[in-house]
Amino acid sequence: MMSAFFALFRRDLALAARIGGGAGVGLVFFLMLVTIMPFAVGPDMALLARIGPAILWVAALLATLIGLDRLFQADDEDGSLDLLRMSPLPLPLVVLAKGLAHWISTGLPLALAAPVLGLLLALEPKALLAVTVTLLVGTPALTFIGAIGAALTAGMRRGGLILSVLVMPLMIPVLIFGISATSAALGGSIPFMTPFLILVALALFAFVSGTVAASLALQNAEG
Amino acid sequence: MRLVVDGLASIRSGRPVFSNMGFFVNSGEALAITGPNGAGKSSLLRIVAGLLPASKGKVQLEGGDADTPLAEEAHYLGHRDALKPALSPLETLQFWQSLYGRPLRSPLEALEMVGLAHAANLPSAYLSAGQRRRLALARLIVTHRPLWLLDEPTSALDAASESMFSTLVEAHLVAGGMVMVATHAPLGFPCQSLVMGGRA
Numbered sequence: 001m002m003s004a005f006f007a008l009f010r011r012d013l014a015l016a017a018r019i020g021g022g023a024g025v026g027l028v029f030f031l032m033l034v035t036i037m038p039f040a041v042g043p044d045m046a047l048l049a050r051i052g053p054a055i056l057w058v059a060a061l062l063a064t065l066i067g068l069d070r071l072f073q074a075d076d077e078d079g080s081l082d083l084l085r086m087s088p089l090p091l092p093l094v095v096l097a098k099g100l101a102h103w104i105s106t107g108l109p110l111a112l113a114a115p116v117l118g119l120l121l122a123l124e125p126k127a128l129l130a131v132t133v134t135l136l137v138g139t140p141a142l143t144f145i146g147a148i149g150a151a152l153t154a155g156m157r158r159g160g161l162i163l164s165v166l167v168m169p170l171m172i173p174v175l176i177f178g179i180s181a182t183s184a185a186l187g188g189s190i191p192f193m194t195p196f197l198i199l200v201a202l203a204l205f206a207f208v209s210g211t212v213a214a215s216l217a218l219q220n221a222e223g
Numbered sequence: 224m225r226l227v228v229d230g231l232a233s234i235r236s237g238r239p240v241f242s243n244m245g246f247f248v249n250s251g252e253a254l255a256i257t258g259p260n261g262a263g264k265s266s267l268l269r270i271v272a273g274l275l276p277a278s279k280g281k282v283q284l285e286g287g288d289a290d291t292p293l294a295e296e297a298h299y300l301g302h303r304d305a306l307k308p309a310l311s312p313l314e315t316l317q318f319w320q321s322l323y324g325r326p327l328r329s330p331l332e333a334l335e336m337v338g339l340a341h342a343a344n345l346p347s348a349y350l351s352a353g354q355r356r357r358l359a360l361a362r363l364i365v366t367h368r369p370l371w372l373l374d375e376p377t378s379a380l381d382a383a384s385e386s387m388f389s390t391l392v393e394a395h396l397v398a399g400g401m402v403m404v405a406t407h408a409p410l411g412f413p414c415q416s417l418v419m420g421g422r423a
Contacts, residue, residue, distance in 0.1 A: 007321035011310070018309040079303030082274050086294040087322050 012101035023105040030063035052121030072154035091215035107139030130185035141203035144210030151214035231280035258419035264405035308348035
């Protein structure tokens with residue numbers, strides 16, 4: 001069963017990396033959002049440094065939403081989803097393999113690019129580190145929460161809008177605790193670990209509930 | 224091994240597609256399903272594959288492993304070829320083989336059999352409609368699954384490919400397999416016939 005899991009995981013990574021895979025779309029969107037911010041806010045370094053972590057987090061959340069609609073839709077359109085449903089790999093593990101591959105090709109690059117882009121926002125080193133760590137933990141949570149919406153809208157053309165509306169409210173706790181952990185790292189009344197551990201818990205919860213909920217949605221896609 | 228369908232009914236969006244359908248397919252037998260468009264041929268195949276819930280009735284495989292669900296004993300070939308344009312035919316077959324397990328023959332050998340060996344490493348985006356169909360057929364022969372559910376498998380195939388397809392099916396039947404084919408075209412191998420249509 002593990003070999004089946006990794007076969008699917010590797011296929012999705014390979015597809016994302018090749019032409020038309022769309023792995024770069026979210027990252028480029030993230031770069032654009034963050035680079036235009038200093039122009040919009042103006043040359044106030046102190047202000048930028050203060051709102052910088054929030055900008056990075058909001059940009060990462062929106063960039064995650066962009067690629068999510070293709071997570072299951074591409075397989076639904078060409079009939080691969082039918083065959084995946086008939087594989088010996090249980091559907092929740094299909095979702096997990098696809099979700100992990102999706103996160104590695106879309107979410108992880110955002111977290112890795114964050115410290116570089118943080119420089120544009122005049123973040124101090126401590127803030128750069130805090131944003132990167134919280135995004136590393138937070139982006140998989142965003143991906144797996146989004147997987148639920150992606151599964152529900154798999155059969156819809158132009159399902160991206162409905163998907164965003166569906167999953168955005170569920171992503172807000174992740175955003176809140178991601179940013180509060182970052183601000184806690186920069187000083188404040190609460191220690192960093194308090195909001196950070198809640199963020200970790202949200203990520204673990206998203207792994208399990210997102211995987212199960214998305215597989216149920218795919219199972220009942222046709223009735 | 225024997226596929227038994229009993230009292231099967233399908234209702235799609237409140238409209239009855241068919242009802243009280245019963246038949247069986249023995250090991251080594253093929254069943255051709257014919258009927259006008261919209262008669263429910265595709266629905267029937269998808270219900271047998273476990274992709275659609277049946278409104279009533281049951282589908283079971285007698286003589287199989289009781290722990291393996293029917294969906295894992297069946298190959299389904301639908302209207303869509305389930306190919307990724309970015310993957311080569313060889314990668315496609317390797318992927319399905321490692322996902323499905325129970326390897327029957329090597330992907331290269333299967334490509335040879337469907338006449339696609341020369342395109343093994345080309346991205347599937349470059350394949351013609353007929354070649355894509357042949358690649359989809361090659362998927363059936365890289366892993367062993369006793370029941371084949373084929374929905375208009377010969378669409379887009381030329382005469383030579385059609386006879387290649389018949390050879391594949393006959394070999395599968397000789398090996399004790401079962402085949403259900405929804406089709407409009409005459410098939411090049413002996414089979415039982417099920418005619419669907421009319422009011423359910």
